[in-house]
Amino acid sequence: MRPMQESIKIMYFANGSEEPFVEIVTVKQQKRRPSVCSSADSESEDLLPVLVDHSQILKEHHLEQLMNHIPARTQGYPWKLVYSTAEHGTSLRTLYRQMAEIDRPVLMVIKDSDNQVFGAFSSDPFKVSSYCYGTGETFLYSFSPEFQIFRWSGENSYFVRGFLDSLQMGGGGGPFGLWLDADLYRGSSYSCDTFCNRPLSLHHDFTIQDLEVWTFI
Template sequence: MRPVQQSIKILYYANKSEEPFVEIVTVKQQNKRRPSVCSSADSESDDLLPVLIDHSQILNEHHLEQLMNHIPVRTQGYSWKLVYSTAQHGTSLTTLYRQMRELDRPVLMVIKDTDNQVFGAFSSDPFKVSSYCYGTGETFLYSFSPEFQIFRWSGENSYFVRGFLDSLQMGGGGGPFGLWLDSDLYRGSSYSCSTFCNRPLSLHHDFTVRDLEVWTFV
């Protein structure tokens, strides 16, 4: 049953000495989140799934249910639009940057490796080449390998994201990166880092990318 919201509506005053006549108006509280493309009218839980404007090679309803509960509130209730996909755009970090050149909103990276493990990162800023680290404390790493876990900012440093022409780095602190990808978006690695205090996102520290997608919220 959906929660209800009550509001008090004063209809009139009988006279100056009497209490006003009051009516309790009950209004159904609207769910601000949009239904999933695969939702049914009878499924209450499906209402919480986002609309995917484009087809995903990786994400299923289980992934969406978990991720939807952890992305920042300001990105919830929006449809998800595919900005970059290795299946559509080829395997190139340069192309990934180019696809986000005009973007000014958060992005969600989703990776599926050759072990069929799904993991990735939410970035408060679109990925770009930069001479410095960028991003905010909204940035996090996550993994479904073997069960869903999310690794938020530890507060120890601000090495959220840094983009080079030959690699993309997330997390750090005097050692390996929480998530690292090469220029071909083919080889990657994931180690524990002080930025997110994460465990390795993949089954192995070094992994090979099968599919990679980056989504934004519109």
């Protein structure tokens, strides 16, 4: 899913020269979108991903940071909203149900009651499972207060595990890197061996204001 590239040969003559100079220019063919907030003439906004649906959480600066850190196979593709508390209500069961037919990576975005934004990228859609799933592409991230990304440490493979009453990400003999309850109302975040992360929110325990899950189409 890496954006395609093509090479263009440009020939031109320098002043006083009878032989042409040849320059090879690589052009990246990438899907582009207008800015979330400003005019369509800026170079930076051309690089933002296409959001097929409206986001209650994501702003332009969130998109700029996240798009540079998601795996190459997901870059250059539109983002589609799979689940949101604003649209589907606050239920972990509904979140799982919305992803039942998806076989692509997903990006979770959380806004808590302190207006802090953080979340996780999962190589696999969230589901109920009797075992941990996911790959080393999975990571946690936070904008609280500045953007940080926490990738797989290699210590263990406790990437994601889904229960009917909770969703867990990261672990290793202690608290989870990210934990959400069945009502998607309360959550917690602690340092864990899987990602060697710091807590994603300002407080270990937080209240969810909005939650969205996006995939790449």
